[in-house]
Amino acid sequence: MRGGTSRGPFFLESDLPSDSARRDRVLLAVMGSPDRRQIDGLGGAHPLTSKVGIVRKSHTAGVDLDFLFAQLQPDKDTVDTTPNCGNMLAAVVPFALERGLIAARGEETTLRVLTLNTDMQCDITVQTPDGRVSYEGDARIDGVPGTSAPIKINFLDTAGSVAASLLPTGRVLDVIDGIAVTCIDNGMPLVIFKAADVGRTGYESVDALNADTGLKTRIEKLRIACGHAMGLGDVTDKNYPKMTLIAPPRAGGSLSTRSFIPHVCHDAIGVLAAVTVGTACVLEGSATQGVAVVPAGAAKTIAVEHPTGEFSVELEIDPTNPQNVLRAALLRTARLIMRGEVMVPAALVS
Numbered sequence: 001m002r003g004g005t006s007r008g009p010f011f012l013e014s015d016l017p018s019d020s021a022r023r024d025r026v027l028l029a030v031m032g033s034p035d036r037r038q039i040d041g042l043g044g045a046h047p048l049t050s051k052v053g054i055v056r057k058s059h060t061a062g063v064d065l066d067f068l069f070a071q072l073q074p075d076k077d078t079v080d081t082t083p084n085c086g087n088m089l090a091a092v093v094p095f096a097l098e099r100g101l102i103a104a105r106g107e108e109t110t111l112r113v114l115t116l117n118t119d120m121q122c123d124i125t126v127q128t129p130d131g132r133v134s135y136e137g138d139a140r141i142d143g144v145p146g147t148s149a150p151i152k153i154n155f156l157d158t159a160g161s162v163a164a165s166l167l168p169t170g171r172v173l174d175v176i177d178g179i180a181v182t183c184i185d186n187g188m189p190l191v192i193f194k195a196a197d198v199g200r201t202g203y204e205s206v207d208a209l210n211a212d213t214g215l216k217t218r219i220e221k222l223r224i225a226c227g228h229a230m231g232l233g234d235v236t237d238k239n240y241p242k243m244t245l246i247a248p249p250r251a252g253g254s255l256s257t258r259s260f261i262p263h264v265c266h267d268a269i270g271v272l273a274a275v276t277v278g279t280a281c282v283l284e285g286s287a288t289q290g291v292a293v294v295p296a297g298a299a300k301t302i303a304v305e306h307p308t309g310e311f312s313v314e315l316e317i318d319p320t321n322p323q324n325v326l327r328a329a330l331l332r333t334a335r336l337i338m339r340g341e342v343m344v345p346a347a348l349v350s
């Protein structure tokens with residue numbers, strides 16, 4: 001399935017080994033990792049196409065589906081089920097309907113999904129005319145060619161997903177390793193800082209940033225220091241926190257971003273990364289201050305500019321406590337690309 005600007009195979013939980021070490025060996029073989037080209041598997045030689053979704057009917061009252069996201073890497077043998085992925089999340093309901101896990105509920109179907117990675121719930125609405133998922137429509141998301149049927153995601157509780165709280169250092173702004181940073185987790189642990197503070201404009205191309213080894217070394221050192229400050233321990237081998245360089249908007253949005261996830265620059269921005277950046281924009285005194293252009297009012301649309309366009313997030317803030325985000329809503333699309341069987345060495349499944 002393509003989910004938002006990510007892609008990967010989805011499995012019914014019951015089709016995978018129940019032992020997680022064995023499951024992970026199967027997933028590595030499915031994707032062809034570790035190998036930079038993932039030549040022996042389905043992975044697309046990039047972190048955004050090295051993702052797997054695992055779905056089951058929920059065991060939790062009031063919830064329809066459980067989703068476990070697994071992040072693999074082309075060149076590593078890791079299967080990380082710690083962080084979320086809001087892009088792959090967009091494909092969960094279409095997959096569940098396709099596989100008959102649950103039935104459509106009219107022209108539109110809204111299901112409650114629990115992401116097991118961080119115990120996060122959301123309501124997802126997909127188009128289901130005639131009881132079948134429709135992938136065709138006029139919704140456009142930057143980073144994906146063409147248009148598709150809209151998928152609405154309404155997050156119910158995102159603060160402190162992997163980190164212990166929204167602001168895991170206890171402050172909205174810290175100076176770490178000589179750089180003013182906001183360490184924040186509203187669905188995705190991020191370190192947000194001004195591109196100018198590392199001598200960049202923040203408008204560089206993805207290719208230029210991926211080739212910028214000096215910058216990568218600098219921000220990896222910062223990331224490791226921030227990981228400790230955020231209570232995440234030694235993050236050397238972890239896929240979080242992600243590093244977000246920010247600059248003033250250039251295309252009428254709220255701010256411009258470049259995201260390292262964490263070692264490769266994203267062609268767009270992750271879903272929960274966008275929610276988290278948007279949240280930093282509404283926090284008084286964060287690193288976005290003086291950079292972001294933020295609309296007035298308790299309900300705000302923050303347009304996060306990224307290398308291939310923009311990502312709008314609707315945030316509703318608690319007027320009595322601006323650190324309390326009551327709702328985060330956004331638009332994604334998804335598509336069933338193929339259905340079938342993926343082959344792995346027999347020893348892994350026998």
Ligand code: NQM
Nearest residue numbers: 006085086087270271272273
């Ligand atoms: O932030 C990339 C993506 C993601 C994760 C990443 C995501 C999110 O674009 O919710 O969607 O940060 O590794 O798929």
